[in-house]
Amino acid sequence: MSVNIIINNMEVNVPRDTTILDAAKKIGIKIPTLCYLADLQNPGSCRMCIVEVEGAKALQPSCVTKVSEGMNIRTNTKKVRDARKIILELLLSDHPWECNTCDRNQSCELQKLADEYGINEVRFQSVRERMPLDESTPGIIRDPNKCILCRRCVSVCQDVQGVDTLAPRARGFDTIIAPGQGDMLSEAVCVQCGQCAAVCPVGAISEKDDIDKVWEAIDDPNKFVVVQTAPAIRAALGECFDLKPGALIKGKMTTALRRLGFDKVFDTNFTADLTIIEEGTELLTRLKKALVDKDKNVALPMFTSCSPGWVNYMESFYPELIPNVSTCKSPQQMFGAVAKTYYASKVDKKKEDIIVVSIMPCTAKKFECNRDEMNDSGVKDVDYVLTTRELGKFIKQAGIDFINLPDEEMDAPLGTSTGAADIFANTGGVMEAALRTAYEIVTGKELPFKGLHIAPIEGLKGVKEASLKIEGTTKEWRFLEGVTLDVAVAHGLGNAKKLIESIKSGEKSYHFIEIMACPGGCIGGGGQPRMTTDAIRQARINAIYKEDEGRKFRKSHDNPAIKEIYEEFLIKPLGEKSHHLLHTTYTNKKEPSPKK
């Protein structure tokens, strides 16, 4: 059912449950917002989006007020403008005047609104005392002084991720957004997913800036600096340069990285392919143990382990799943270990002289590279992680005209990859890539889905599932003949929780489960260009599939560089070298064992 309403004297017909904000957007009227988050429930608390509704005594928040038949709305009267101005003045009176030195200079939503509304004087004096910065974790930096208490971060931390770390504390003017436990994130259970940083309208939550450290490495003539880029970057970096979401810029990105001074431009995709070989073999081994050897100790379903936010979450909330999680390191960490061993010997460099820089859509990757387990090459496997946003700044700092760059190719061998690695970027992608390989190993035939895409596990539905009947197995894998492989995919930790609970209650059962901590997968990561909506997530996913489809090789086991590394170095999947370099262990953080 639809209703007829009038906005600023224009008649418009919209569906019944539309908010005034969305109805106005439909006819080209922009209403300013600060606490509003598309696709999520909204607190209606910043009051920026207030409008005049005929008959109502007070001004109404348009982001939460639903339209009703005959409603007469005015979005731009003096009353409304004056109210918005005073709200901005109040917010600015309680906000440090540090725009020039702020991480969000020129991308700050408050700064932008102050400009749009012509705030040339703030009549209210600041009465806030300076609070300490929270730099306690490797991934995230919080500056409570800049917080405008819009609570977007609280919504994503609680409602989307179900981690419940950030919450309002104290009341009135003293209210702050803080970890529920302790004053610093390190004292709380924070999985470092960075979704809070991705939605912050101001400079209150950001990733920790590591650009200067990378400059220093590049400037050091004794260091051989290699860079790896995660699959999700190529579909999002363009947004830092005002390109449309989903613009594919892999070639320009490669050129830019080379011009930044990296000695080799490699690809996390290479180790994504490697992950598939290792993880696929691990899955098949587990299945064999369970089905043929009738080993009751083998843990199924097996969970993926690529997402460090998910690994952190699992260690803190579901440590009983540790045996179920694949022992494979994430592609980023496999890359670091391989670069400082296999590649170092290939180019005759000492591991100490190689610096591995990662470009990641993710803040948890900054945490991951600092884990104690990630020194298997003998030194720190990955030295520095920059987010997509940081790379954007990095390129701008270097004076590179990104938009007009020519396309270049990545370097061999660690820059060689397949389409299966591309789709690691989005929800359902790791599962699809794994099945493309595993199915072919077992049956000798290609995965029986159109375009190699497993439609049921594509898209932005929170929890997705698929079943695959294995038929026509080769001799070695005959024990899997007729077995139906049940798989599930969840993205966003809130959805992961739902999925895990449905398994724990006995309602569901699967063999293999892919979990990505962020909504939409890595393309919606906490380090991606702001703001990410479902529409933007979908645009990035579409671009990734397009990239995959345009590839010569679309299955990880077809990657010639992967074949080469096994022949020359690793010998076989799950072999001794793999075990040492490519696999890891997890820690129970819920009930840590007492320190000795």
Add this chain to the structure above:
Amino acid sequence: MLKKSIAQILVGIDSNSVLSGARKIKTRIITEINKQGISDQVQVIETGSIGPINEGVVIGIYPSGEIYANMTEDVIEEFIRERFIKGRPYKKLLLSKKLSTGVDTTTYDSRKTQHYGRIVLENCGKINPEDIEEYIGADGYEALGTALEEKTPEGIIKTVKDSGLVGRGGAGFPTGLKWSFAKAAKESPKYIICNADEGEPGTFKDRLIMEGDPHKVLEGMAICGYAIGANTAYIYIRGEYQLSIQRLTKAIKDAEKLGLLGKNIFGTDFNFNVKIKIGAGSYVCGEETALLNSMEGLRGEPRLKPPFPAESGFLSKPTNVNNVETFANIAPIILNGSEWFKKVGTESTPGTKVYTILGHIKRPGLIEVPMGITLREIIYDYAGGMSSGKFKMAQIGGTAGDIFSSKLLDVPLEYQELQKLGHNLGSGAILIMNETVSIANFLTCCMKFFVHESCGKCSVCRIGTRQMYEAFKRLEKKEAYFDELETIKELAGELKLTAFCPLGQSVASPVLSALKYFGKELVQGVNPDKKHEPVTRENMNRGFKPLVYGNK
């Protein structure tokens, strides 16, 4: 029912008098009566507030009706001898000759109340609130019985609608209409919540109602439950109200024992259970949706409306929230009919209003008066006049209330008349002040309260209340900016227009009314030469301490 004996001594036991040693006095009186050998003629009864506060331990004598105040242990022997052996009033502590409607009936002209007694406080100070038999003896639970046996839920709602009763918590929403929304809601179960989170400074009428006559509140809730189809009710009460909690708990237990609450009430198939939820003392939790959050264990912050509680309230189920005083009006209305109720008060706002009156007056305390009575009548007829100085102003309805100047002394206190003037009746506190109170100082105190109680959810209230407080502090010190009053006016107006909930919106009430009536006095705090300092490099971080990096 009042037990037969020659005389009764009613000892007012409420939270105030307990602090003055009321329980000790009660024990001492019993001892003395026994000692003087008159225990067969004089009975000692514990009751709720008799009315006066700031008067120490107050006792009443029944049936003669005298009120004695400031009782102390050392006068009791003499008092009992004088009053009961010699049979003459004990003049030294006599406060009033007649126990009735107002605080001071010695001066009160009873013309306005000749056709009615009290409604809400009918039993307060007369019966023992901890004895259900006495409540039943005073026609208690008869309304519930009549409702269950003779009336339909629709009929009850109609009676309440016809009576013109509006919510007594402050907003003045028609009670019958509110009930009809909850009744119309399709989801079940439905809940009833009695809002006893009386947080408005200076307001404690709900406490005295609950302490003095807890069953009347319970009966009103049960009737409401039958009318809207709810079987579970909660009383959300301030944690500080220990005596109310104690008496309500006992009242619920006693009523359940007699089948007046609980299962199969009056032998019908109507079940009604009342539970008590204790609040943690946040002002905003008196706002009904913040109250719901608090009840669910969430942060005490208001929720968006719509959906209204009648549609989606406690645990997202239809919920009817009413104030204590509103519920206390229900049983008398059902028992006597809507026409009876409409005889009291004004045409647009029938009934009575219970006020707590305090400030520079001779007799601060609890009164129940007809709607439409004026401030002048309250001060001079009930409160015994000013205790010192001349009347300057009054704040009506707690800190969130409007400030009245002497111009408004003769305005009838009722919802419609006040709305015409842009004012509100509020919660039931009336604070009367003489010329010694500075308006800037008074508003600074009000703003300090709002700063403390703002929940911090919406930006305008969170920062606006604080900035308002700072501005009044400047005015108080006569250091306000040249345009401070205009800024205050604008800010108050915006709070009213844009704040998320009534807390933030009501900040405007004292501020705008003060600007209207006391603008001339406030201007004296302005320094016409004081300009805003432009934001420059030197002062752009004014108020901020040097940046401290690192952990803690």
